[in-house]
Amino acid sequence: MTDIIVKIMVEVLGILALATKEIKQGLAKKYLKKLAGRTDIEDALGRLDKLTHDEALMATAQVLKISHNIESKVTRVDDQVMAVDSKVKLIIEDGKEAKTTANEARIVMQQTANAVDQVKSSYFPSSCSGSQMRQDLRRWLSPPDPSTNHNIARGTHHSGTASWFFEGSTFNEWKSSGSLLWVHGKPGSGKSILCSTIVQDIEVMCEAGLANMAYFYFDFRDTTKQSRHNLLLSLLIQLSARSDPRCDILFSIYSTHDSGARQPSDDILFHCLKGMVSLPNEDPVYIVVDALDECPNTSGMPTPREQVLDLIKDLIGLSLPNLHICVTSRPEIDIRSALEPLTSLCVSLHDQSGQKKDIIDYVSSVVRSDTKMRRWREEDKILVVETLSERADGM
Known part of the structure; x- marks a missing residue:
């Protein structure tokens, strides 16, 4: 399970590294034009697609075995994907000629982000929220x-x-x-x-x-x-x-x-x-x-x-x-x-004297509430209460 998640993250980070390298060199337009044709990126996206569709589906069968530290790693990948998406938006504003290719890049990145979201939601469902x-x-x-x-x-x-x-x-x-x-x-x-x-x-x-x-x-x-x-x-x-x-x-x-x-x-x-x-x-x-x-x-x-x-x-x-x-x-x-x-x-x-008093009160309550005992003489009731309370010894 952990291997599958790691592979997904490796492929995503690989794509991000290639994008970051080109952007830092000020070659954004050139990069976008080359994006669709670059075999290394296409290969990485292909591997990522396979991982996030075939193997991720298989992995979700064991969803509850993933620990919470993996969740934080996936969250960081998600954040990085969103950061690149923001960079792509900036690139779009740089020229109409790159718009078509940039949109394609955005689609790829959005699909990646969606895949990560799907893995997160599948692997880390709410535990005790309901x-x-x-x-x-x-x-x-x-x-x-x-x-x-x-x-x-x-x-x-x-x-x-x-x-x-x-x-x-x-x-x-x-x-x-x-x-x-x-x-x-x-x-x-x-x-x-x-x-x-x-x-x-x-x-x-x-x-x-x-x-x-x-x-x-x-x-x-x-x-x-x-x-x-x-x-x-x-x-x-x-x-x-x-x-x-x-x-x-x-x-x-x-x-x-x-x-x-x-x-x-x-x-x-x-x-x-x-x-x-x-x-x-x-x-x-x-x-x-x-x-x-x-x-x-x-x-x-x-x-x-x-x-x-x-x-x-x-x-x-x-x-x-x-x-x-x-x-x-x-x-x-x-x-x-x-x-x-x-x-x-x-x-x-x-x-405890208080406990002894509780016993007396309880015996008195039973004697005075019982329908048959109610007809007894008062002195007989008192005698019963005193006798039972003294000899109860906790019983």
Whole structure:
């Protein structure tokens, strides 16, 4: 592919060199008269015609493999063709006797410029300027949809839940500095509900154009939400959905994989994610991951959970001030060992009085809204609320 482009440029530059030589010598009229009859120019134009028609058509079949540095070379050739065209216009004004030959030269140069334009437009189509390419990228990667888990968690959210968390210094410090926030708690302590509320809070920033976010819910009931690979796929699609520069990065991976005919490896996906979160002059990136403990840790070397923990370590190791990562999980030993050394921003839901109040408020809401419990005596309702809240222990 590169050879074909280079050949086209060589032939065009060869013609330009011959024209420039004659013009610099002040032999414009003589040159124009000789142009149609010069065998070296005719041979060059013939070779160029063959390249820009036969081989260029064949080359466009592999359009998406051309790198962007070739585009700049073709653009420079296009500029040079336009410059010569301008010189030809000046030559036309030099005498009527050369007009016919000059027009022929202009036609040749215009055809060359058109050929270059055709190659440019074929080889470098717009990547992420519209929704169609984003749809193609989504179909190619086919990531699991975390919004299903998010909507379930939001459906069980009780008004006022986690207000203590969002008013605290830990959450605000995490939002303002590139860092890791680890929220842990026992099963049933409200981690997923809290996670969904964090997502909602960041979503407000995204809607205002102040941030870019991707989130993911691991789920022991859904095998598509239990691996690093699918986590990466989901994050990449989400981050590219609202950012053209980040979409262009993913598009380049799509291009080098035969326009989606092949699937990328985890290493390539990570480098793609690294490129997205490292872009300068872009909005801050927030990555929220819920229920890491529901990623399996029973088989494999490394296990799926170890792979995810390594991914988090690698991202934090980039030390990017605009990258904010939040992880929720049970306080299992392997997760604690991996995450505690990475951050001082840790929140234990089991130790939070605000979280205990959230549990009491939730139990009270259920007891008082249930049609059967409404008929109970008030003292019985209070007893149930106190008993369940005290013995819940996160469940």
